Every structure is written in structure tokens, then in C-alpha cells.
Amino acid sequence: MHFRRAKYVPKGGPDGGDGGRGGHIIVRANRNLWTLLHLKYTKHIIATDGGKGGESRSFGKDGADQTIQVPCGTVIYDGDTGAFIHELTEDGEQYVLLRGGRGGLGNWHFRTATNQAPRYAQPGEPNQELNVILQLKVLADVGLVGFPNAGKSTLLAAVSAAKPEIADYPFTTLVPNLGIVSYRDNQSFCMADIPGIIEGASEGKGLGLRFLRHIERNALLLFMIPSTSDDIQHEYDVLLNELEQYNAELLEKQRIVAITKCDLLDDELMANIKQHVPNDAKVIFISAVSGFGLQELKDAIWEELNKDGYKKVIEISHAPIDVKVIEHAEQEPEEEQQTIYLNEQDDWDLSKYKGIGWDE
Numbered sequence: 581m582h583f584r585r586a587k588y589v590p591k592g593g594p595d596g597g598d599g600g601r602g603g604h605i606i607v608r609a610n611r612n613l614w615t616l617l618h619l620k621y622t623k624h625i626i627a628t629d630g631g632k633g634g635e636s637r638s639f640g641k642d643g644a645d646q647t648i649q650v651p652c653g654t655v656i657y658d659g660d661t662g663a664f665i666h667e668l669t670e671d672g673e674q675y676v677l678l679r680g681g682r683g684g685l686g687n688w689h690f691r692t693a694t695n696q697a698p699r700y701a702q703p704g705e706p707n708q709e710l711n712v713i714l715q716l717k718v719l720a721d722v723g724l725v726g727f728p729n730a731g732k733s734t735l736l737a738a739v740s741a742a743k744p745e746i747a748d749y750p751f752t753t754l755v756p757n758l759g760i761v762s763y764r765d766n767q768s769f770c771m772a773d774i775p776g777i778i779e780g781a782s783e784g785k786g787l788g789l790r791f792l793r794h795i796e797r798n799a800l801l802l803f804m805i806p807s808t809s810d811d812i813q814h815e816y817d818v819l820l821n822e823l824e825q826y827n828a829e830l831l832e833k834q835r836i837v838a839i840t841k842c843d844l845l846d847d848e849l850m851a852n853i854k855q856h857v858p859n860d861a862k863v864i865f866i867s868a869v870s871g872f873g874l875q876e877l878k879d880a881i882w883e884e885l886n887k888d889g890y891k892k893v894i895e896i897s898h899a900p901i902d903v904k905v906i907e908h909a910e911q912e913p914e915e916e917q918q919t920i921y922l923n924e925q926d927d928w929d930l931s932k933y934k935g936i937g938w939d940e
Contacts, residue, residue: 581687581701582635594691597634599683599704603627603643607675609668613651616716627678630704633686643680651716653797659711662901667717669797677712681705713901720758720772721885723798725819727777730804731840731868733757736773738868739878763882772798777822796827800884803837803861807845812857834884835861838877843867 584592605627625648631640656665656677666675684702691698724732737743740759757773774795795801801823805815816837823830839853842865850865857863862880866873 581699582633583697584635591697593696594687594698595635595637596686596688596701597636597638597640598686598689599633600630600640600642601683602630602680602704602707604645604676604680605678605710606645606647607654607656607666607668607677608647608649609652609654609671609673610649611652611671613649616650616654616714619648619650619714627680629707630680630683633683633701637686637688640683645680647674648677650714653717655715655717657713657715657901659713659903662713662903664900665712678708678710681707713903715901717797720798721769722761722771722800722802722881723795724771724773724802724804725777725795725823726804727815727819728775730806732773732804734868735804735838735840735866736771738871739874740771761878761881763878767882769881769885771802777819795823795830798833800881801830801833801835802881803835804840805837806841807839807849807853807865808841812839812853816857836877836880836884837861837863839863839865841867841869843870843872 582594582596584595586592605625625646627646628643630643633640650668652669652671652673653667655667656675657663658665665677668675682705684704687698687701689702690700724735726732736757736759739761756775759771759773760768761771762768803816803819805812809815820831837857839857842850845853845865853865854863864873864877864880866877868874
């Protein structure tokens with residue numbers, strides 16, 4: 581609110597300007613980012629308020645926008661309800677997460693013939709708050725799906741330069757790994773290895789619930805089942821069921837089944853296994869250790885990825901997430917306390933236990 585004051589103008593009238601808008605909160609995709617680690621300790625992002633209007637009908641300045649840089653493939657969910665908000669897949673794509681409030685009108689707008697000196701102005705819109713969850717869904721051409729110890733990391737290390745951890749115990753892979761697989765004529769495609777899926781992964785068992793989302797952005801699913809499995813068809817059905825329970829649209833993706841660890845099989849055993857393999861997908865026998873069948877697998881993958889009218893980036897309707905399950909998974913488990921009981925004849929000098937946690 582302001583009135584004009586000038587020499588020889590005793591009644592200049594109202595000339596209060598409008599206030600500026602508040603700053604926007606903008607999320608922008610950046611292809612130079614690969615993780616959301618830079619946001620780990622940035623829990624609160626606040627844009628500035630708009631400036632106040634001035635005399636002579638001058639506008640207040642707009643508040644400074646805040647831009648959140650995220651990698652391509654980031655999906656935004658409402659942190660309170662778990663509802664899907666938006667996803668960013670292209671470099672430079674941006675989404676206005678919260679718009680700044682509009683500035684109020686100055687008293688110049690409220691002058692009338694009967695109210696020539698309004699002594700009030702319109703307040704600006706109040707600020708808004710929003711709690712969101714950002715999830716990164718890996719963008720890859722081929723996603724490896726299988727039980728723990730099915731040979732997924734071994735295959736990725738054999739066909740690409742990626743160096744995932746490989747061991748003979750379950751859940752060796754704890755984080756998704758990406759590898760670029762070279763093909764003929766200097767062409768290539770991207771392969772993603774996610775932690776093993778077990779029965780009940782869609783309900784939160786094992787590590788599947790945390791990493792099943794990475795399969796949603798893969799153009800092709802490569803199911804990996806070891807030849808040493810007791811029931812190949814059953815394992816395949818379990819994997820399909822877990823994908824369906826998580827997101828039914830995943831079953832619409834193209835699939836290839838790779839029977840792994842076939843370096844010790846002869847033609848007779850392979851013919852016997854073919855009678856118990858799925859019929860709704862192409863089946864290929866491979867061995868990542870000896871290299872058997874790897875070129876045939878690459879050819880099959882390349883053929884599927886380059887079919888006419890086949891889209892590499894599959895549109896997925898993202899289902900709401902369970903906020904309570906995510907909050908529970910992020911909580912670190914409490915360390916188990918250990919107690920030492922000593923008899924009278926035992927040595928009571930606890931200095932030898934220092935360094936292993938028993939002296940606390």
C-alpha cells in the first residue's frame with residue numbers, strides 16, 4: 581500500500597505496486613548424473629519469497645527458482661500417499677514440482693470513484709509444501725531376471741567391461757550394475773543386472789522390492805535359469821508371477837529365456853531340458869564361463885531390440901508405492917548386543933577384547 585507524494589500534489593492518490601511471485605521448485609533431468617547420491621543430505625529445498633511491490637506502481641521482484649538436478653529415469657512419488665506424480669526420461673526435461681504463489685495486487689488496483697484512497701492491498705498467495713520420494717529406475721535395453729546365483733553377474737562380466745561382484749553365495753549383487761555390450765559393426769546395447777528375485781519379492785521379501793522397479797524401464801527381459809535347477813518351468817512361472825504381482829504391464833515386454841551353466845551338458849541332456857522349458861519365449865543355452873552360446877544370445881537380443889515398430893523406451897503406467905514399506909526398509913537394523921559371562925577362574929582382563937566390539 582502506498583500513496584503518491586510529490587511537491588504541489590497534495591492528493592496524488594494510490595500508487596502501490598504488485599508483489600512478485602514466489603520461486604518455483606523445478607526438477608530437471610541431467611544425463612551427466614547417474615545416481616541420486618547428491619540429494620542424500622539435501623532433505624529440504626526451499627525457494628525464496630517474492631519481493632514486495634513499491635511506489636509508482638513498481639512490481640516486486642520474483643523469488644529465485646530452485647532446480648533439482650536428477651538423472652534420467654527418475655520417478656517422482658508423493659511422499660505421503662505414494663501416488664505417482666511424474667517421471668523424467670529425456671535429458672533437459674523438466675517438471676515444475678511446486679509453483680510459487682502469485683504476488684498480491686497493490687492498492688492502485690482498488691481505487692474507485694467512491695473509494696479514492698484505499699488503505700489496503702491484496703496479500704500474496706501462501707507458500708506450499710510437498711513431501712516427495714525420488715526413485716531412480718535404470719534405463720537399459722536388456723534387464724537380467726533370475727533367482728540368486730543364476731549366473732546374471734557372470735554373464736554381465738563375460739559380455740561387457742562391467743566388474744560386478746561374483747561369488748558362490750546368494751545375493752552377491754546388492755546394487756544394480758550396468759554394462760555396455762559390444763556387437764557387430766561397432767554397435768552396442770546396454771544390459772542391467774539387478775539383485776536376485778525370490779518367491780515373494782513383490783511383497784517385500786529379499787531384495788526384490790527395492791530393485792524390481794529397475795526392470796520397468798528395460799526394453800527386453802532376459803530370464804536366466806540354471807540348467808542344474810530341479811524344475812525349470814516352475815522357476816520360470818515363479819519369476820513371471822512376481823513380475824505380474826509387482827506390475828502386470830511387465831508381462832507385455834519381449835522375453836528371452838537363457839539356460840545357464842551349460843558348459844558340462846551334452847546334446848542328449850540339452851534335448852531332455854528342451855522338453856521342460858517354457859514355450860512362450862525363445863530359449864537359448866549358454867555358458868558364461870566357457871563362452872558357449874554367447875554370440876547366439878547377442879544375435880537374439882539384437883534381433884528383438886531392432887524389430888520394426890519396437891520402442892526401446894517402454895511406457896509404463898507407474899503404480900502407487902507403499903510408503904510404509906519404503907520407510908521400514910530404509911531404517912537401519914539395530915546392532916545385536918553381545919554379553920560375555922566369565923567364571924571366577926576366568927581372566928577378567930578385558931583389554932584383549934578391544935577392537936572387536938566387546939569392550940563397549
